[in-house]
Amino acid sequence: MGGYLLRRLYHSFIVILGITLIIFIITHMIGDPVVLLLSPEATQADRDELQRQLGLDRSLPLQYIVFIKDAVRGDFGVSFRHQRPALELVLQHLPATLELTLAAMVLSVLISLPLGILASMKPGSLLDRTGMTFALFGQSAPVFWIGIMFILLFGVKLRWFPISGRGGIENLVMPAMTLALFSTAAQTRLTRSSMLDVLDKDFIRTARSKGLHEFKVILKHAFKNALIPIITIVALQFGMMLSGAVITETIFAWPGVGRLAVNAIYNRDYPVIQAAVFVTSLFFIFINLLVDLIYTKIDPRITYR
Amino acid sequence: MKNKKTILYLKKMPIAGGVIFGLVIFSAILGPVLVPYGPADQDFSKVLKPPFWQNGGEIKHPLGTDMMGRDIVSRIVHGARISLFVGLVTVLLSCFIGTWLGMLSGYIGGKMDSLIMRLTDIQLSMPYILIALAIIGALGPSIKNIIIVIAITNWVGYARIIRGEVLSLRQMEFIEAAVVGGCSTPRILFYHILPNVVNSLIVLATLDLGRVIIFESAFSFLGLGVKPPATSWGAMLADGRIYLTYAWWLATFPGLAIMFTVLGTNLLGDWLRDILDPKRKRYVLV
Numbered sequence: 001m002g003g004y005l006l007r008r009l010y011h012s013f014i015v016i017l018g019i020t021l022i023i024f025i026i027t028h029m030i031g032d033p034v035v036l037l038l039s040p041e042a043t044q045a046d047r048d049e050l051q052r053q054l055g056l057d058r059s060l061p062l063q064y065i066v067f068i069k070d071a072v073r074g075d076f077g078v079s080f081r082h083q084r085p086a087l088e089l090v091l092q093h094l095p096a097t098l099e100l101t102l103a104a105m106v107l108s109v110l111i112s113l114p115l116g117i118l119a120s121m122k123p124g125s126l127l128d129r130t131g132m133t134f135a136l137f138g139q140s141a142p143v144f145w146i147g148i149m150f151i152l153l154f155g156v157k158l159r160w161f162p163i164s165g166r167g168g169i170e171n172l173v174m175p176a177m178t179l180a181l182f183s184t185a186a187q188t189r190l191t192r193s194s195m196l197d198v199l200d201k202d203f204i205r206t207a208r209s210k211g212l213h214e215f216k217v218i219l220k221h222a223f224k225n226a227l228i229p230i231i232t233i234v235a236l237q238f239g240m241m242l243s244g245a246v247i248t249e250t251i252f253a254w255p256g257v258g259r260l261a262v263n264a265i266y267n268r269d270y271p272v273i274q275a276a277v278f279v280t281s282l283f284f285i286f287i288n289l290l291v292d293l294i295y296t297k298i299d300p301r302i303t304y305r
Numbered sequence: 306m307k308n309k310k311t312i313l314y315l316k317k318m319p320i321a322g323g324v325i326f327g328l329v330i331f332s333a334i335l336g337p338v339l340v341p342y343g344p345a346d347q348d349f350s351k352v353l354k355p356p357f358w359q360n361g362g363e364i365k366h367p368l369g370t371d372m373m374g375r376d377i378v379s380r381i382v383h384g385a386r387i388s389l390f391v392g393l394v395t396v397l398l399s400c401f402i403g404t405w406l407g408m409l410s411g412y413i414g415g416k417m418d419s420l421i422m423r424l425t426d427i428q429l430s431m432p433y434i435l436i437a438l439a440i441i442g443a444l445g446p447s448i449k450n451i452i453i454v455i456a457i458t459n460w461v462g463y464a465r466i467i468r469g470e471v472l473s474l475r476q477m478e479f480i481e482a483a484v485v486g487g488c489s490t491p492r493i494l495f496y497h498i499l500p501n502v503v504n505s506l507i508v509l510a511t512l513d514l515g516r517v518i519i520f521e522s523a524f525s526f527l528g529l530g531v532k533p534p535a536t537s538w539g540a541m542l543a544d545g546r547i548y549l550t551y552a553w554w555l556a557t558f559p560g561l562a563i564m565f566t567v568l569g570t571n572l573l574g575d576w577l578r579d580i581l582d583p584k585r586k587r588y589v590l591v
Contacts, residue, residue, distance in 0.1 A: 148542065242432060265438050277435055
C-alpha cells in the first residue's frame with residue numbers, strides 16, 4: 001500500500017510537470033505580452049526594458065525552468081488586468097466554484113442513485129421508462145442551453161429565482177440544477193445498468209431465498225456490489241463538473257474560477273489563465289488519487305501493490 | 306441465417322434516432338436549397354417576429370425572426386451543415402489519432418506504452434474546456450481551430466479503449482501466428498488488429514459525435530466559433546441569450562435543434578452498441 005501510494009504520487013508529479021509544460025506552451029502561443037501591456041507609442045527601448053523585466057529575453061528552456069520554479073512557490077505573476085497576484089485571484093474565486101460544484105454534485109447523487117436503483121428494481125415499468133427517457137434527454141441537451149431555458153422559465157417568466165450573481169441559496173438553485181443535469185442523467189443510467197448486472201448474480205438469489213426483505217437485498221447485497229462503477233463515474237463527473245462550471249458560471253455570472261478564466265482568455269491575461277488551469281488540474285489529480293484509495297476501502301478484493 | 310439476423314437488427318433500430326439523424330443529414334446536404342431565405346438575409350421590416358402561432362407571427366416565418374429580421378428556420382437548417390461538418394471531421398480526426406496511438410501503446414508496449422499512457426493521464430487531469438478555450442483564444446476563433454482543438458483534446462478516450470482491446474487481442478493465437486509467419490508490425494496492426502477493433506470504433510465514434518456537436522456549439526456560444534455572417538446553432542443561442550426577455554424563440558429553437566441531433570446520435574450509438582458489441586461492454590467516455 002505504501003509503495004503503491006509512493007508510485008502514484010510519483011505519477012502525479014510527472015502529470016503535474018506535463019501540465020506545466022502544456023500551460024507554458026499555450027501561453028507562448030497566445031502571443032507577446034509586451035505588445036499587450038505597452039501602448040502603441042512605446043519605443044523599442046521601452047519594449048526591451050519590459051521584456052527584460054518579464055524575463056522574456058531568456059531562452060525558452062530557461063524561461064520554462066524559471067516558470068516551474070515560480071509555480072512551485074505559487075507565483076504565476078501579476079494579473080495584467082487586476083494588478084494583483086494571479087494565484088491570489090484564483091484562490092479568491094475558488095470558494096464560489098467549489099460551492100457550485102459541490103451543490104450540483106450532492107443534487108445529482110441524491111436524484112440519480114435512488115432513481116437508478118428504483119428503475120433497476122422493475123425494468124420496463126413506467127418509472128423505469130420515464131426515468132430512462134429523462135436521462136436520455138438530459139444527456140443530449142447542451143448545458144448552456146438548459147441554463148438559458150431555466151433563466152427563461154424560472155427567472156424571466158415565473159420570477160422565482162434571481163438570474164445572475166452569487167448570494168443566498170436562491171442564487172444557487174438555478175446554476176446548481178443546470179450543472180447537475182448532465183451528471184444526473186449519466187449517473188442514473190449507469191446506476192441502473194450496474195444494478196441490473198448485479199441483480200442477475202447467484203448471491204442475490206441466495207439472499208432472496210433466505211427470505212431477506214427485498215429492501216435489504218437491494219441496498220445491502222446488490223447496491224454494495226454495484227458501487228465500484230458508480231463511484232468511478234461519480235468521480236469522473238466531479239471532474240467534468242469542475243470543467244463544465246466554466247460555462248455555467250459564464251451564463252449565470254457566477255463569480256467563480258471558470259468565469260475568471262474565461263474573462264482572462266478574452267483579455268489575454270495569461271498569468272490568470274495559467275494559475276486557473278494549474279489549480280483546477282491539481283484538484284482533478286487529487287480527486288483521482290482519492291477515488292483510487294476509496295476503492296480499497298469499499299472492495300477488499302482490490303489491493304494495490 | 307445471416308439475412309434473418311440482419312432483419313432482426315433492423316427491426317430493433319431506433320426509429321426516432323434514425324429519423325432525427327436522417328433529417329439532420331438531409332438538412333445539411335439539401336436544406337440550404339429548400340429553405341426560402343439565406344442565413345444572412347436581413348429584413349428590417351420584420352424584426353423579432355414571433356413564431357406563427359403567436360400574435361404577430363406569420364406563416365412565412367414559422368419559427369419567427371431574429372433581431373435583424375433573419376428567418377429562424379432557415380438559419381437552423383443552414384446551421385445543421387456546420388454542426389455536422391465540424392462533428393464528423395473532428396470525430397474522424399480524433400478517432401484516427403486515438404486508434405493509432407492506442408494500437409501502438411497496446412501492441413508495442415514498454416516505453417511507448419508508458420509514454421502514451423502518461424500523455425493520456427496528463428490530458429485527463431486537465432480541465433479540457435478551459436484548455437480548449439485558451440488554445441482557441443490564442444489561435445483565434447475559426448472553424449478550423451475548433452476542429453483542431455477538439456480533436457487533440459478528444460483522442461484520449463479512443464486511445465484508452467483501443468489499447469485495452471489490443472492488450473487482450475495480442476494474446477490471441479492468430480496474432481501469434483501472424484508474428485511467426487513473418488508479418489511486419491505495421492501489417493499486423495493494419496490487417497490483423499484493426500479489423501478486430503472496428504466494431505468498438507464505430508460505437509465509440511457514434512456516441513462521440515453528439516458530444517463533439519455540443520462542444521462546437523459551446524465554443525460558438527462563447528463567441529469562439531464561426532464568424533458572422535456564417536451561422537451555427539451555438540452562435541444563434543448566444544444571440545438569443547441577449548434578447549431572452551423580449552424573444553423567447555431565439556434561444557429556444559436552436560437549442561432544441563442541438564438537443565434532438567445529439568439525442569439522435571445517442572440513440573443510434575446505443576443501438577449500434579447492442580448489435581456490434583453483444584457482450585455489452587460499457588463505454589464510459591471521458
